[in-house]
Amino acid sequence: MSIVVVGTVAFDTVETPFGRGENVLGGSATYFSTSASFFTDVSLVAVVGEDFPEEHVTFLQGRNVDTTGLQRIPGKTFHWSGRYGYDLNEAQTLDTQLNVLMDFQPELPESYRDAEYLFLANIDPDLQMKVLDQVRKPKLVACDTMNFWISSKPAALKKVLQRVDIVVINEGEARQFTGEANLVKAARQIMALGCKRLVVKRGEYGVLMFTPETVFAAPAYPLEEVFDPTGAGDTFAGGFMGYLANTGDLSEAGLRQAIIFGSVMASFNVEDFSLNRMKRLEFKEIKARFSSFKALTSFRDVAV
């Protein structure tokens, strides 16, 4: 089944200790769509300005991403600038130019409205809500957010969180949102808003998936070369949702496999700047790294 995603399509200017990318393709919906497209069809809802090069649209279409919902309006495309130190876990935002995002009114093409899978990528929660209201009967809705919206629009964000099945959030943001230092307690508080599952992203430490009864811990893949963590979380979410939409298996076991596929996709994405690694990624590499995750985490039961 196909996934509808709303989020940002952006220019990023990124500095890491290993290099610099200026005005490269970025944005939460871009990373998500590209990653999910390895598993399923994706329909994109986003906005760009007049300065957005056609080649980026062509790239997305080449990955079978439906760009009917990608609006192009007068003005400049959203631009994020950030820097990472040797600790690649946290980006330092240097500059955010919202530009066309300020006037974005997401309007879903009729062909999108019966989507079974919906992902509300990191964007203004008011826009997330507008998209949620336009999808008729989704089977599964997940959302992401970031510290900026937690500080600036907590009430709107809370309303979104109350209407989704799965919340995907960074560890630090889960703590920030709840004011609770213990992550297990923070997770319980967020789930109390109504979602069935909470997926906590911990950068190089992997992912925890909570339900009221269970926890699943997945490591990140230990890499010798991490060039650019930008988009790792969105790429993770794309693999996760893409695999779920591909299989339709929403059981605990199916969701755990999806967490690993998300982690696999994120592990590739950080190996190069922007979406460069995704552009040359082959499905057989994805399968091989899934097996590597199995080898990384397996241990024998014991009778003691």
Add this chain to the structure above:
Amino acid sequence: MSIVVVGTVAFDTVETPFGRGENVLGGSATYFSTSASFFTDVSLVAVVGEDFPEEHVTFLQGRNVDTTGLQRIPGKTFHWSGRYGYDLNEAQTLDTQLNVLMDFQPELPESYRDAEYLFLANIDPDLQMKVLDQVRKPKLVACDTMNFWISSKPAALKKVLQRVDIVVINEGEARQFTGEANLVKAARQIMALGCKRLVVKRGEYGVLMFTPETVFAAPAYPLEEVFDPTGAGDTFAGGFMGYLANTGDLSEAGLRQAIIFGSVMASFNVEDFSLNRMKRLEFKEIKARFSSFKALTSFRDVAV
């Protein structure tokens, strides 16, 4: 088989956001011995002063720890004071009074010298070396260290690392020791000194075990209540080595199980101050939590 451990037996004064323990029982060898004693016999090499209460010795003996190698010499027992903030991953050392540790000359009782398993817990690397020299033909030697020795005695420490089979070290210390930000690269550099395996402790993020060919990732157990992380690393090492000595299985699979048992022991230890949780721990709880680790990490293979 029995394990010989050299390390500190100490008084700790610890503050966490959840309480304070003053002059409570602590020390790397104390935590290690107590944890390992759930799996095998332990022979302790350490020093205390005249102020060390007999009840603590009685406690260790009650856990079948051989205290023949525990010297009592004139002066005061080693005393560490530290504090943890809400981020319980890193202790802030407030005060270190070496006291009798300054004059400690480890002398192994004859009955210790044929030990097959040796653990050099966190203590002056010169003392670690003196103990290593007195054990005739160990089957497996592992060691721990800390930032203090990395800064103050790097040459002596390096000599120890060159002679052990397994190095157990904190993530931050692996980075500090090598000056390498990427953990996988740091691990390779430390292994290049000669050890066959490197175990990197990452606090609430679990453990990575490296060999030149493989990596194993174990999560920490997600706990809703963490009261005092003091001794978690030594308790981990005690469970790890204790299980190895118990089974004698030094295969990759055996070592992975030992990592999980170490993680199980550490997860209990942080649930209360000092060794209080260890004192009331039962083996059936250890078995149950091993199963919980299985449930926490399991995912199905896929045919994609």
